[in-house]
Amino acid sequence: MPTTVNDVTQKTEMLEIDPKSCVAMKSTIDNKANETEPNMTDNQQKKEKQENEDEHKPVQNEEEKIEQEEPTKQALKEEEVPVEVEHRTGVSFPVRLGDGMQLKAVGLRKKSMLGLGIKIYGFGVYADNEKLKDLLKTKIGKAPTKPTKEMFQMVIDSDVGMMVQLVIVYSNLTMSMVRKNFNEGLGSSIKKLTGGKNEELTNKIMGEATDDIKLTPGSVIEISRLPGYTLQTKVKGEIVSTVESELLCRAYIHMYLGEEPFDKEAKENFGTSMLSLL
Numbered sequence: 001m002p003t004t005v006n007d008v009t010q011k012t013e014m015l016e017i018d019p020k021s022c023v024a025m026k027s028t029i030d031n032k033a034n035e036t037e038p039n040m041t042d043n044q045q046k047k048e049k050q051e052n053e054d055e056h057k058p059v060q061n062e063e064e065k066i067e068q069e070e071p072t073k074q075a076l077k078e079e080e081v082p083v084e085v086e087h088r089t090g091v092s093f094p095v096r097l098g099d100g101m102q103l104k105a106v107g108l109r110k111k112s113m114l115g116l117g118i119k120i121y122g123f124g125v126y127a128d129n130e131k132l133k134d135l136l137k138t139k140i141g142k143a144p145t146k147p148t149k150e151m152f153q154m155v156i157d158s159d160v161g162m163m164v165q166l167v168i169v170y171s172n173l174t175m176s177m178v179r180k181n182f183n184e185g186l187g188s189s190i191k192k193l194t195g196g197k198n199e200e201l202t203n204k205i206m207g208e209a210t211d212d213i214k215l216t217p218g219s220v221i222e223i224s225r226l227p228g229y230t231l232q233t234k235v236k237g238e239i240v241s242t243v244e245s246e247l248l249c250r251a252y253i254h255m256y257l258g259e260e261p262f263d264k265e266a267k268e269n270f271g272t273s274m275l276s277l278l
Contacts, residue, residue: 086122091167093124101126101163104273107256107266109166111181120173120181121166121221123263125256125270128161133277135160143278147271152257155274156250163224164256173215175235179206189251189258201248205233207241225249 083092086106095103105125110117135158140151155162186202205223213235222234229246232239261267 084124086124089119089122089167089169091122091169093122093165093167097126097163100128101161102129105266105269107263107269109262118170120170121168123167123256123266124165125266126163126165127155129277131160132274136274136277140278143275147268147274149259151274152267152271156253156257159225159227159229159249161225161227162253163222164252166221166223168215168219168221169217171217175206175209175211175213175215178215178221179209182206185255185262186248186251188260189254190247192258193250193254194247198247201243201245202251204241204243204245205231205248205252206235207233207243209233209235209240223252225253 081094081096083094084103084106085092086108088108091106093103093106103124104127107123107125109120109123111120112118132155135154136151139154144151182205183199183202186205187197187199190196190198190202219236220234221236224232224234226232228244229249230242230244231249231252232243233241256262257267257270
């Protein structure tokens with residue numbers, strides 16, 4: 001087909017002529033085409049890489065989320081320690097302490113004032129369960145049908161770790177009243193155990209606890225028998241005395257498990273718990 005004037009004109013428009021040398025330069029159409037077609041190679045590579053990563057990235061479904069949440073929920077459940085309520089005071093005691101000691105009995109300490117039986121404090125008796133079990137199995141062969149005097153005396157005389165937690169319920173209680181109460185109770189127990197008195201020893205249980213310490217309903221006193229026949233007293237979380245004395249340790253536990261305990265029902269329940277270990 002012969003070349004027309006229009007063809008020549010179009011081709012001329014496609015070329016750039018250098019005005020000095022009159023030499024044809026690069027086609028303007030090609031340059032414009034290149035300008036209108038940006039280089040997408042790098043962007044496309046980044047996009048494709050991201051898409052590949054997203055495709056291979058594990059998707060966390062609902063089941064996986066639940067499985068991850070379960071251990072957390074389980075840990076919270078394990079921290080929720082059951083309690084036992086002393087029915088006459090409404091005081092709650094955890095069945096297990098952080099150090100592993102287990103609750104063996106709860107009870108009430110009453111005191112006669114002006115002819116009335118005043119509720120002074122609710123208490124929980126804790127013991128090192130494994131050591132108590134070892135003691136009973138070592139000393140007792142066949143399990144008796146009911147707790148015996150010898151079983152209680154065995155616990156009183158032993159070095160098994162124990163703790164009695166007292167929770168105040170009487171609103172007008174003072175430290176001087178607490179000190180007097182324990183001095184009387186310990187003095188009576190020491191007399192039954194030895195046949196004599198030891199006022200110097202009984203006065204040590206409250207140690208540095210002064211009348212400045214204010215006791216209100218809910219205040220806690222903890223008295224523990226530690227290894228090595230050591231009796232330690234805490235009032236509202238503060239240690240007020242630590243006394244190493246086998247006699248004092250025996251006398252203290254005797255107040256709760258002896259022949260005339262503060263609470264007979266609590267002693268019976270402690271006895272029942274001992275039978276369950278045999």
